[in-house]
Every structure is written in structure tokens, then in C-alpha cells.
Amino acid sequence: MKYILEMKKINKRFGGIQALQDVDFSCFKGEVHALVGENGAGKSTLLKILAGLYQKDSGAISFNGKAVEFKNPQEAQRAGIAMVYQELTLFPDMTVAENIFLNQEPCNRWGLINQSEIKRRVTELITKYNIDLNPDDLVGYLPIAKQQMVEILKILAREPELIIFDEPTSALAKEEVHKLYEIINALKKNEKTIIFISHRFEEVFAIADRITVFKDGKFVATVLTRETNQDMLIRLMVGRPLKDIFPKKLVQATKKIIFEVKNLNVKGKLSDISFQIREGEVLGIAGLQGHGQTELLKALAGILPKDSGDFFIKSKPVSIRNPIDAIQAGIAFVPEDRKTQGLLLNLTVRENIALKSLYLRQILNFILLDKEREFVNRLIKELSIKAHSCEQQTVNLSGGNQQKVVLAKELGIKPRVILFNEPTRGIDVETKQELYYLMRQLANEGSIVIMVSSDLMEIIGMSDKVLVMYEGKISAELTKENISEENIMRGAVGIA
Structure with a gap:
């Protein structure tokens, strides 16, 4: 079988980091090839070079038997290579149709953009791939999962020969993940080549023909999917077997209630939410997408104003009307989309980590830079953030290290309550383990840890208590041996 793509001896450096x-x-032509490795292993960097976003320092690339060197993504697209980026590249104030055909709009005989033709082609694409989208909807009002599907259709509209998917399912619910599998299988039948970056092993084994492993910016191995298993992959990725991914849970919760919510209501979103958390517990919140899990965290963080309800921390009432109230009460929020909601990517690691707690290191409104650097470097060390210095731009960190920067920023306010929304989305298995142990450590030290996750294994492995949500209400409350996939799913569909 002939290679459609060959990349040889590729080198790339960012400042002091050999990526x-x-x-x-x-x-090979027509294969689905998965690329796996820890965050910072070099996967996205290699494929961004292939897609023309980055320029290699040295090495050679051949595509369809010809030597190529792409100076920008447009050149790569013209050659038949396109990439669905992990970061969305959509314009929120434009419609689904306008985003999909941006910079490739069909024109009428007078040179004007033919809106009806755009709508016809987009409707054709939506129908072809059976995706639930309205061409006339503004993208900014769509949930993240549907925006990701728009991003995918934008690439498919260009009909490339080789399609790169960089963590395409990190924002997708189960139903949309299966829809993506169908799309990939359809593309494969049409002899399209797919390169697929994922940290979710179940996806890799479901769709990949071959798997290539990277570690520390180097090629480790390429294996046939049918000849390997998860343990072998982990050993290749981290250099050793990875045991005890989840830390030990509480043996027995104390009777001491440290956080309580009573009768929380947000019109049209949350109805009569009440729960308690005991000292040392990690609370997991589960449910199918769109049933109020994220809205509950946003209400606790003061982002979503409540219509009624009371909050208590260590039996004392807390008034939360806005995010400033929440910060002053010691409530920290780690959002689901770190790139748009948790970080200012063009600022340095130091500036991002210090941002939320500036008031703690000021005299007469002047920032004490020496204290700030000391504070930031301490958190970089404690959270094992891989950056060549605190002055490195955050955009150049891997996804897992960016997530640690978000957490460091929130820890800066010395929180009593930490709200995690999809805390391990888009990060590798070893960084996930680090975050799991850190979350358990925070709970053991007296912080209140509340986690929303669409990953059932994560919910089951981390939670001492699980609330399942259905249509904005708590449909089930599970503890100990009752925390199971079956019981969670029963609550998620309203039959608990």
C-alpha cells in the first residue's frame, strides 16, 4: 500500500522548548490514523505544520508523491489538506451558513455573494451528514457542541483529500460523537484519509486503523489498532504502566455539613435544587447534555442570577448575586472552555495566574511585581506546570498545562468552594491523573469540590456523592455502592 503522506525528520522549536x-x-490513503500522547508531546504541533499554520525548522514533507511546503493554511487547503482545530475558528455574529462558506462564497453573474446558493449547499451538507443544524441560526447562540459540528462542516465543504481532526469530540455529547464516527466512516469509504488526535482511548479503538504514539516531541511507535490494547498504549505514552488513575475515596463521610444549597430556582433552567456536601466529599454532577448541570455551576458562581434559593458555607448564609459576590465568598469556577472562558491566551502565564487575585498583592493600587512572581512561581511548581518561564505566552502551552494555569488562577483567591466544569476535557491521561489527585487533595484539606463531567467513568471514579440532573431538576442522588453507570443513566433519562 502506498503512502499518501510522508513527514521525515521534522524539527520545530518554540523559544527554549524543542517541540x-x-x-x-x-x-496510507483511505486510512484513519490516530495520533496519541501526553499533552505537550508534539501531536498538534506536527499537524499544524502539515496544515500550514506553523513552519517547520527542518525536515521534509511529501503529499501524493510530491514534495510540499505550505506557508499558510490556504496553500494546504488548495493542495487538499484541511484541519478541524481544537480551538473554534467561527464568527459568533454570523450564521451557520455564512461561517461554513466563509472565504469560499459562490457569487452570481454580477459578482455578488449568492446567499440562496450558500443556503442550498449548506442544507445539502447538513442533510448528507444528517446533522441537526439550521443554516440561518447565529453561531454565537449555539451550544459549544453544535458550534463544533459547524466547524467540522466548514472543512467538509472544501472536500479535502486529507482531513485532520484535533480533539474534535472534546466538546461533543455522546450522540454527536457517534454522528462524527458516522461522518468519518463515510469519508473513509470515499477514500479520504483521516488523522485523528484524541485523548479518549475508546474513540481511538473505535475508529482508528493505526495508532502513532508521541512522547516529549519524539516519535515512539506506530501500531495496528487490532494488535494493541489500552495498557500497551499507556506504557508507550508515559514509559510505564499507569495505575490507580483515581485517588482513594472517603471511607466514611463525617456528619459535618460544610456546604448547602436550599430551593435554588432559575426560571426556565433550574427548579427547586437542594443538596448538602459533607466535609471531605467530592460532589459529582451528571446528566445528559443540556439538563442544567452547567447552569447549576454558573448559578453557584454568580454568573447566572437566581430567582430564589439560599446558599450556606459552614452553616453561615452567603449572598451571591454576581461573580464578585462569589469571589468574595471564596467560590472559584473552572469553566468548560479554558481557551475562551478561562484564559487570556495572548497574556503570559504570570499574568493569567495573577489576574484574579491582583488585589491581594497591591499597595495603593500598585502591583507588587516581586510578590506576584513569587506567588506565580510557587503555583507553577505546586501544579507541575510545564513552561520554560512564567513569562511564556499561555497560547504556546499544551492543553493540559493551560488547564493547570486556569486552576492556578482560581486557587489564587484561596477558595473555600471550587467548581469544576468538565475539568479534564481535551487533556492526556497522565495530566488527568494529576488533576484527579489534586482535586482529592483539595477536598481532604477542607475545600468544597463540585465537579460537572460528561465522562461517566470520571464521575464514578472521583465522586463520593453524585447528583443526576434531568430537565433542570435533581432526578437522583447517589452515594457509595449506588454510584454506577446504570443508576446514573436511569436518572439522566428521568426514570430513577
Whole structure:
């Protein structure tokens, strides 16, 4: 079988970081090829070079038997290579149809954009791939999962030969993940080549023909999917077996209630929410997408104003009308989309970590920079953030290290309550383990840890108590041996 793509001895450096070192990578025509490795292993960097977003320092690339060097994404697209980025590249104030055909709009004979033709083609695409989208909807009002599907259709509209998916399912619910599988299988039948970056092993084993492993910017191995298993992959990725991914849970919760919500209501979103958290517990919140889990966290963080309800921390009432009230009460919020909601990517690691707690290191409104650097460097060390210095731009960190920067920023306010929304989305298995142990440590030290996750294994592995939500209400409350996939799913569909 002939290679459609060959990349040989690729090197790339960012400042003092060697992102890729003598990397070889190749694909057969019509295969689905998964690329796996820890955050910072070089996966996205290699494929951004292939897609023309980055320029390699040295090495050679051939595509369809010809040597190529793309100076920008447009050149790569013209050659038949397109990439669905992990970060959304959509314009929120434009419609679904306008986003999909941006910069490739069909025109009428007078040179004007043919809106009816755009709508016809988009409707054709939506129908072809059976995706639930309205061409006339403004993208900014769509949930993240539907925006991701728009991002995918934008690439498919260009009909490329080779399609790169960088963590395409990190924002998708189960139903949309299966829809993406169908799309990929349809593309494969049409002899399209797919390169797929994922940290979710179940996806890799479900759709990939071959798997390539990277570690520390170097090629490790390429294996046939049917000849490997999860343990072998983990060993290749981290250099050792990874045991005890989840930390030990509480043996027995104390009777001491440290956080309580009573009769919380938000019109049209949350109805009569009440629960308690005991000292040392990690509370998991589960349910199918769109049933109020994120809205509950936002109400607790003061982002979503409540119509009624009371909050208590260590038996004392807390008034939360807005995010400032929440911060002053010691409530921290780690959002689901770190790139748009949790970070200012063009600022440095130091500036991002210090941002939320500036008031703690000021005299007469002047920032004490020495204290700020000391504070930031301490958190970088404690959270094992991989950056060549605190002055590195945050945009150049891997996804897992960016997530640690978000958490460091929130820890800066010395929180009593920490709200995690999809805390491990888009990060590798070893960084996930680090975050799990850190969350358990925070709970053991007296912080109140509340986690929303669409990953059932994460909910089951981390939670001492689970609330399941259905249509904005708590449909089930599970503890100990009652925390199971079956019981969670029963609550998620309203039959608990």
C-alpha cells in the first residue's frame, strides 16, 4: 500500500522548548490514523505544520508523491489538506451558513455573494451528514457542541483529500460523537484519509486503523489498532504502566455539613435544587447534555442570577448575586472552555495566574511585581506546570498545562468552594491523573469540590456523592455502592 503522506525528520522549536525532534510520520490513503500522547508531546504541533499554520525548522514533507511546503493554511487547503482545530475558528455574529462558506462564497453573474446558493449547499451538507443544524441560526447562540459540528462542516465543504481532526469530540455529547464516527466512516469509504488526535482511548479503538504514539516531541511507535490494547498504549505514552488513575475515596463521610444549597430556582433552567456536601466529599454532577448541570455551576458562581434559593458555607448564609459576590465568598469556577472562558491566551502565564487575585498583592493600587512572581512561581511548581518561564505566552502551552494555569488562577483567591466544569476535557491521561489527585487533595484539606463531567467513568471514579440532573431538576442522588453507570443513566433519562 502506498503512502499518501510522508513527514521525515521534522524539527520545530518554540523559544527554549524543542517541540518536535526528528519526527517521522506517515499515512496510507483511505486510512484513519490516530495520533496519541501526553499533552505537550508534539501531536498538534506536527499537524499544524502539515496544515500550514506553523513552519517547520527542518525536515521534509511529501503529499501524493510530491514534495510540499505550505506557508499558510490556504496553500494546504488548495493542495487538499484541511484541519478541524481544537480551538473554534467561527464568527459568533454570523450564521451557520455564512461561517461554513466563509472565504469560499459562490457569487452570481454580477459578482455578488449568492446567499440562496450558500443556503442550498449548506442544507445539502447538513442533510448528507444528517446533522441537526439550521443554516440561518447565529453561531454565537449555539451550544459549544453544535458550534463544533459547524466547524467540522466548514472543512467538509472544501472536500479535502486529507482531513485532520484535533480533539474534535472534546466538546461533543455522546450522540454527536457517534454522528462524527458516522461522518468519518463515510469519508473513509470515499477514500479520504483521516488523522485523528484524541485523548479518549475508546474513540481511538473505535475508529482508528493505526495508532502513532508521541512522547516529549519524539516519535515512539506506530501500531495496528487490532494488535494493541489500552495498557500497551499507556506504557508507550508515559514509559510505564499507569495505575490507580483515581485517588482513594472517603471511607466514611463525617456528619459535618460544610456546604448547602436550599430551593435554588432559575426560571426556565433550574427548579427547586437542594443538596448538602459533607466535609471531605467530592460532589459529582451528571446528566445528559443540556439538563442544567452547567447552569447549576454558573448559578453557584454568580454568573447566572437566581430567582430564589439560599446558599450556606459552614452553616453561615452567603449572598451571591454576581461573580464578585462569589469571589468574595471564596467560590472559584473552572469553566468548560479554558481557551475562551478561562484564559487570556495572548497574556503570559504570570499574568493569567495573577489576574484574579491582583488585589491581594497591591499597595495603593500598585502591583507588587516581586510578590506576584513569587506567588506565580510557587503555583507553577505546586501544579507541575510545564513552561520554560512564567513569562511564556499561555497560547504556546499544551492543553493540559493551560488547564493547570486556569486552576492556578482560581486557587489564587484561596477558595473555600471550587467548581469544576468538565475539568479534564481535551487533556492526556497522565495530566488527568494529576488533576484527579489534586482535586482529592483539595477536598481532604477542607475545600468544597463540585465537579460537572460528561465522562461517566470520571464521575464514578472521583465522586463520593453524585447528583443526576434531568430537565433542570435533581432526578437522583447517589452515594457509595449506588454510584454506577446504570443508576446514573436511569436518572439522566428521568426514570430513577
